[in-house]
Amino acid sequence: MSRRIPLVAGNWKMHMTSHEAREFASEFCSLLVQGDAPAAEIAVCPPFTALETVAQGFATSPVWIAAQDVHEQASGAHTGEISAAMIAAAGAEGAIIGHSERREAGETDARVAAKVQRALGSGLRAILCVGESLKQREAGETESWLATQVRVALADVTADQAEGLSIAYEPIWAIGTGKTATPEIAQEACAHVRSIAGEFVDANAVRVLYGGSVKPENAAELLAQPDIDGALVGGASLDPVSLMAIARAA
Numbered sequence: 001m002s003r004r005i006p007l008v009a010g011n012w013k014m015h016m017t018s019h020e021a022r023e024f025a026s027e028f029c030s031l032l033v034q035g036d037a038p039a040a041e042i043a044v045c046p047p048f049t050a051l052e053t054v055a056q057g058f059a060t061s062p063v064w065i066a067a068q069d070v071h072e073q074a075s076g077a078h079t080g081e082i083s084a085a086m087i088a089a090a091g092a093e094g095a096i097i098g099h100s101e102r103r104e105a106g107e108t109d110a111r112v113a114a115k116v117q118r119a120l121g122s123g124l125r126a127i128l129c130v131g132e133s134l135k136q137r138e139a140g141e142t143e144s145w146l147a148t149q150v151r152v153a154l155a156d157v158t159a160d161q162a163e164g165l166s167i168a169y170e171p172i173w174a175i176g177t178g179k180t181a182t183p184e185i186a187q188e189a190c191a192h193v194r195s196i197a198g199e200f201v202d203a204n205a206v207r208v209l210y211g212g213s214v215k216p217e218n219a220a221e222l223l224a225q226p227d228i229d230g231a232l233v234g235g236a237s238l239d240p241v242s243l244m245a246i247a248r249a250a
């Protein structure tokens, strides 16, 4: 049996000013002390401008903070970008890398791999996102596509670094669409992602999350699957009550 602790991470995307983020943190902290402590680890991924506020808001709680991206270089002339050191100095412990919304904006597998290296090499945790489009799924290309994304991203990850790694399987057709993958589809893809990751890291130790229209109503069924170790939650993570309900379902 594995000892993987589930992770529920809320990806706020381009939502929440620092003021709104502070209110979220305080509401979520009061929910945390009501009822049983969730068995899942919880992470919140605010926009860069709210990282520090959210890190302060959660300072005395077990919730950890991740950025939504990180630049692959340590520093330099990269206008508009944020480095791993800046993220850590803001009080965050990790970063989402390779979200499909960034890949759609031109991020390549090679860049994703460099970002994974930068994050893990800087002591940040990485939540690496992979996932296929509807067209790829219908063409029967899901497995080979996911295998390539995972292989390129993990090519240089060492066993030591792997401790900080989670992989989120997020089918693009299920993100923000309300169309959740069935538990069977999600399980099958997550098991595949785990087995490919096992070419590089300990397959039994790496956390594989599902993401795509996860809500309090479908979380328990998805998270009950043997290869689904948590969820990356977009829309439903903007409401403290639903994020808590998903965390308690894990």
Ligand code: PGA
Pocket: 011, 170, 174, 175, 176, 177, 178, 211, 212, 213, 214, 232, 233, 234, 235, 236
């Ligand atoms: P969603 O987003 O839960 O709103 O579908 C998930 C994600 O993009 O990480």
